[in-house]
Amino acid sequence: MLSYREITPADDGAIAKIIRANLERFHLNIPGTVYFDPELDQLSAYYHAQPEKRVYFIALDERGKVVGGVGAAEFPGLSRCAELQKLYLDDDAKGKGYSRELMKLAEDWAREAGYQQLYLETHSNLKIALGLYEKLGFRRIERPEAVQHGTMDHFYLKQLS
Template structure:
């Protein structure tokens, strides 16, 4: 099965929003303090732009959007970025898309000059946590100061 990964386009915002909310609900990430409730979810293409040292990548299989992931500055930092909103529909998991999206986001982050990458997630997102560990993220005991996702209970950091 072939897939394509490319930067989000404006016309893809509604489908990406739907995926983020659907997958978030699947894992209990609903309400204040969770990524799917962030205002940016309604128009991801407007919040992730290269000129802002950020990007959101969309994965498609046979022209159908199946998920995405993004990178942006963490709390306005020039040195720490955040891996954001890696969400994949169930039918597209296990194909290596999560790994490819994350690797592409981290490569973008390095080019932008970020030194570290932070993320927060949920304990029940075991496949994602395993992926992050394999890619060199280490667990933190507490979230970085300034995180907006108070509902998350796993925090990780990687040196780029």
């Protein structure tokens, strides 16, 4: 069983390592992905800089070890829309339903913050994630103009209201 809380500076190194390891495993350690985001090593500063528009939740195992996380932030490409960001888990935490729990945290935050839609961008290499997004009510859309990561090739939207 995991516990969840908002990110702190002490979490930055652990979550950056988890994110990079996942991207390397799926051959997405290339430009145009989160791998090269300038804020990746200081996610807590990035998300805390605008707490009314951004949040990042950390997942902790029973020993208090960081095993994953998910973010949500205002998405400028669509009206009243937040973006699901950086949903990653350590390999030991995968396959146990934790991604669903993290997505629910982000979705609940977005709804409470007044957003009516939740957007995400991902890549076809992440086949398990694609299936999860569709099971949870995300529908594939055309590529928006305001894409954050140019290498991504799948774009989804979910109505929150």
